[in-house]
Amino acid sequence: MHNDKIQIFDTTLRDGEQVPGCKLDTQQKLIIAERLDFLGVDVIEAGFPVSSPGDFTSVQEIAKLVKNASVCGLTRAVKKDIEVAANALKFANKPRIHTGIGTSDSHIQYKFNASKDEVIRRAKEAVSYAKNFVDDVEFYAEDAGRTDNAFLAKVCEEVIKSGATVLNIPDTTGYCLPEEYGAKIKYLKEHVKGIENVIISCHCHNDLGLATANSIAGAINGARQIECTINGIGERAGNTALEEVVMILKQHPYLNLQTDINTKLLYDTSIMVREKMGMPVQPNKAIVGANAFAHSSGIHQDGVIKNRETYEIINPADVGVNESAIVLTARSGRAALAYRAKKIGYELTKIQLDTAYKTFLQFADRQKEVIDEDIHQIMKQVNNISKIAIA
Numbered sequence: 001m002h003n004d005k006i007q008i009f010d011t012t013l014r015d016g017e018q019v020p021g022c023k024l025d026t027q028q029k030l031i032i033a034e035r036l037d038f039l040g041v042d043v044i045e046a047g048f049p050v051s052s053p054g055d056f057t058s059v060q061e062i063a064k065l066v067k068n069a070s071v072c073g074l075t076r077a078v079k080k081d082i083e084v085a086a087n088a089l090k091f092a093n094k095p096r097i098h099t100g101i102g103t104s105d106s107h108i109q110y111k112f113n114a115s116k117d118e119v120i121r122r123a124k125e126a127v128s129y130a131k132n133f134v135d136d137v138e139f140y141a142e143d144a145g146r147t148d149n150a151f152l153a154k155v156c157e158e159v160i161k162s163g164a165t166v167l168n169i170p171d172t173t174g175y176c177l178p179e180e181y182g183a184k185i186k187y188l189k190e191h192v193k194g195i196e197n198v199i200i201s202c203h204c205h206n207d208l209g210l211a212t213a214n215s216i217a218g219a220i221n222g223a224r225q226i227e228c229t230i231n232g233i234g235e236r237a238g239n240t241a242l243e244e245v246v247m248i249l250k251q252h253p254y255l256n257l258q259t260d261i262n263t264k265l266l267y268d269t270s271i272m273v274r275e276k277m278g279m280p281v282q283p284n285k286a287i288v289g290a291n292a293f294a295h296s297s298g299i300h301q302d303g304v305i306k307n308r309e310t311y312e313i314i315n316p317a318d319v320g321v322n323e324s325a326i327v328l329t330a331r332s333g334r335a336a337l338a339y340r341a342k343k344i345g346y347e348l349t350k351i352q353l354d355t356a357y358k359t360f361l362q363f364a365d366r367q368k369e370v371i372d373e374d375i376h377q378i379m380k381q382v383n384n385i386s387k388i389a390i391a
């Protein structure tokens, strides 16, 4: 693997599916898994096999179906979980077991009522046990975001000795600041013996709206895998959004970090996940929201009509969106009206545009948005308007 490649670990079907109301059946999961493979993700976390017979079957069927990506099953640091996951993954081309345990003081004291040494013992035991079934074992240090760096480094070093191939450093509660999370990854790179032989993974939650920023900070500081979901769905405020990290890396080539994602499929994949999970996306969502490439104020519309890059840093075609939208509202100017009128076949002279614009403002003041049907009405009221042929 090139040192500048960021592996995309998609957990839409595991962390994403934990969202209330997003439950999918096996058939729906298979459709999404196939699409994720086609999109170019490196790892598909297909589920938590021990959690239910349905999840077991889904992971097993996804393992049979997926051709290119690694297929991963989540476990706790519990032998039974690991056995069940190994069983579910046995038909996978590239199986991965994802096992781990909480490492923050809060998890150790309240969740396990155990000592730090005991947590390390269980972590090592889980990784060694998983290695009996698969070569590729990812270890997660749950709540690593709030875990003391020195202890986290110790845990990481021990699980590497036990055979972990990937170290997942989750900011489970979405608490870290980007500088802090980046520094954590840097600290591990500098203090953990053997870390050069494993991949460090970022798994960030969005409780403070920082999941994407934290994942990018992790990658800049040496992580080479990012765990994310389509549309950023996931527990509470969600996970890092796949489409966001992929486009950040693409739009900032000087970072010299690449993914294998076919970005032209991002929009359609987003639509597929919202429809299957019944989970709408807010209109102002970066990259895939309905307004991500829509312009409604007169000043912005005029700028975009003259040159798209005035107000757009991404070419919509790069993410599979047909074109930028010029939305007509009471804030729109003449340039926008002329542009939209031309799109539906009207070429306006300056005088005609002045007349049409007055009528347009009356429509716009009455309603939130002026649509094509309204434009036809407006044009009827303007004298001698000629319809042009539209290609």
Ligand code: KIV
Pocket: 015, 140, 141, 142, 143, 168, 170, 171, 172, 173, 203, 205
């Ligand atoms: O957020 C988290 O810590 C997790 C782990 C189970 C990887 O989802």
Ligand code: ZN
Pocket: 015, 170, 172, 203, 205, 235
């Ligand atoms: Zn998570």
